[in-house]
Amino acid sequence: MTTVEEFVALVRDELGLPISADDIESSFDEIPGWDSVHLLWLLSILEQRTGRSVSLPDVLEASSLRGIYALTVA
Numbered sequence: 001m002t003t004v005e006e007f008v009a010l011v012r013d014e015l016g017l018p019i020s021a022d023d024i025e026s027s028f029d030e031i032p033g034w035d036s037v038h039l040l041w042l043l044s045i046l047e048q049r050t051g052r053s054v055s056l057p058d059v060l061e062a063s064s065l066r067g068i069y070a071l072t073v074a
Helices: 004-016 021-025 036-050 057-060 065-072
Strands: none
Touching: 004 021, 004 036, 004 065, 021 057, 036 057, 036 065, 057 065
């Protein structure tokens, strides 16, 4: 997984959230159905997929999915 589209597909498929590439810039409170549990699930999935650990404090500072993408994929 290297592209934004692949990241969006991962969020959509693994978390069951109906997002598109347009939603990646939205704040978390603007994403329908998003809650803190989704953040933890996403962090776990990303660590499994990338094979590297991700700093939880850094992820908690992210204000959007774009921020998480930048920390974990890009």
